[in-house]
Amino acid sequence: MSEFEPKVVAFLCRWCASAGADLAGTSRLPYPPNAIPIRVNCSGRVEPQWVVEALKAGADGVLIGGCHPGDCHYVAGNYKTRRRVYLLRKVLAELGIESERVRLEWISATEGARFAQVMAEFVAALKRLGPLHGNGGAR
Amino acid sequence: MRAKLAVYWTGSCGGCDVSFLELGPGLLDVLSQVEIVFWPALVDAKRQDLERLPPRSIDITLVNGVLRTEENAEMVALLREKSRFLGAYGACAHLGGxxxxxxxxxGILEAVFGPGFRPAPPFPEAPEDTPPDLLPEALPLDEVVPVDFVVPGCPPPAGLIARFFEAALSGGLQPGQVFAEEKALCEECPRVREERRISRVLRPHEVLPDPEKCLLDQGMVCLGPVTRGGCEASCPKAGMPCTGCLGPTPKAGDPALALLSALASLVRAGEEGEAAFPEENRILDGLVDPIGTLYKYAFAKYGRPLRRLARRREEVRA
Known part of the structure; x- marks a missing residue:
């Protein structure tokens, strides 16, 4: 059987994290191609229901990428998301889902290398956790 | 001709059966228009009596309670077969409660009796009577039979019961109808919203709330913003936060996650920024028992899919 390849849904904010991901690409930085990126205008727009929907629909992990503290294009969207993710991870843990499956990272538009590093770390962490869904990522 | 009515309880506290009395004198009007064919709390009729009825011969059946045993599931399947309209009455039948x-x-037995629990071996001779087996999970009604309408609440408030009978007895019952508002409870709550930021999250016993101000603004976890109206905000009016018994509005989706999102955006520990993160976390930690608080009635409907996923993984590992 081939190695388990985690499926990741990445909600990336338009102003920072998504631009960072683009930079990783144009810089030809290698990183695991496990993420389905979804660009949102602000990390503050990411509803906890979307994260849970992604997990229910087959994702093994969800990454939310936003601007660094103080850099949010909409001033405070990333702060709201930080608080939401804090509570959501608690709820997931109580339900028996490892909270590490939901990850919030600050990635600026200039941090292509950081995006690549975050992806590599996250995918490695998810491989250690194993598949969330019973089929074990069999393709 | 009188409408034939059945009311049945499954895993129920009995409060739903009592709730009909809330109609007051209006109950007499209702009773004059119905013929009770089956209602274990009120009249003596057994399962055999129900089995003898022709299919679809009961006009309206109301089921209250969660489905917890094999017998519950069998009885609601039987009632479904015998009924033209079958509805979930109360939060347990509606959402699991x-x-x-x-x-x-x-598993409930392991939780009660501990990890070493094993069922006793069966008796050598078949016993005269045994309790029914438990279902693996406690289920809302619509997981087992198709449900035509919902009268929500814990228990349903008088106004909604009246609205239901008005529709049902005039032949105006629509499939899929939920007898509550689509708008949030806040729309009918007289409390005043001001602050829109909270510096503490409190449980009801920790605070004597201001009589005028919004309970959420005062740090109480009120599910009003994500819950259907229809009860005239009776709990918030009495100083208790809404716990969501009428179920989420169609727009809210998962009520726990929707309220979690709203609550997190209101929390402030002074100026927002990196320096405030630890204190913000401390405030958010004031939400003890997030599952029991946010999913009080709707866990079976909304929290269970993820819980199931986690449980399957635990089984695979074991």
Whole structure:
């Protein structure tokens, strides 16, 4: 059987994290191609229901990428998301889902290398956790 | 001709059966228009009596309670066959209700009797009578039979019961109808919203709330913003936060996650920024028992899919 390849849904904010991901690409930085990126205008727009929907629909992990503290294009969207993710991870843990499956990272538009590093770390962490869904990522 | 009515309880506290009395004198009007064919709390009729009825011969059946045993599931299947309209009455039949919080654990018997628990071996001779087997999970009604309408609440408030009978007895029952508002409870709550930021999260016993101000603004976890109206905000009016018994509005989706999102955006520990993160976390930690608080009635419907996923993984590992 081939190695388990985690499926990741990445909600990336338009102003920072998504631009960072683009930079990783144009810089030809290698990183695991496990993420389905979804660009949102602000990390503050990411509803906890979307994260849970992604997990229910087959994702093994969800990454939310936003601007660094103080850099949010909409001033405070990333702060709201930080608080939401804090509570959501608690709820997931109580339900028996490892909270590490939901990850919030600050990635600026200039941090292509950081995006690549975050992806590599996250995918490695998810491989250690194993598949969330019973089929074990069999393709 | 009088409408034939059946009312049945499954895993129920009995409060739903009592709630009909809330109609007051209006109950007499209702009773003059119906013929009770089956209602274990009120009249003597057994399962055999029900089995003898022709299919679809009961006009309206109301089921209250969560489905917890094999017998519950059999009875509602039988009632479904005998009924033209079958509805979920009360939060347990509608969403699973409080008893469905048992789905958090890995089996109710293990939770009660401990990890070493094993069922006793069967008797050598077949016993005269045995209790029915438990279902693996506590289920809302629509997981077992198709449900035509919902009268929500814990128990349903008088106004909604009246609205239901008005529709049902005039032949105006629509499939899929939920007898509550689509708008949030806040729309009918007289409390005043001001602050829109909270510096503490409190449980009801920790505070004597201001009589005028919004309870959420005062740090109480009120599910009003994500819950259907229809009860005239009776709990918030009495100083208790809404716990969500009428179920989420169609727009809210998962009520726990929707309220979690709203609550997190209101929390402030002074100026927002990196320096405030630890204090913000401390405030958010004031939400103890997030599952029991946010999913009080709706866990079976909304929290269970993820719980199931986690449980399957635990089984695979074991």
């Amino acid at each position: 409080v008893p469905a919080l048992a789905n958090q654990g890995n």
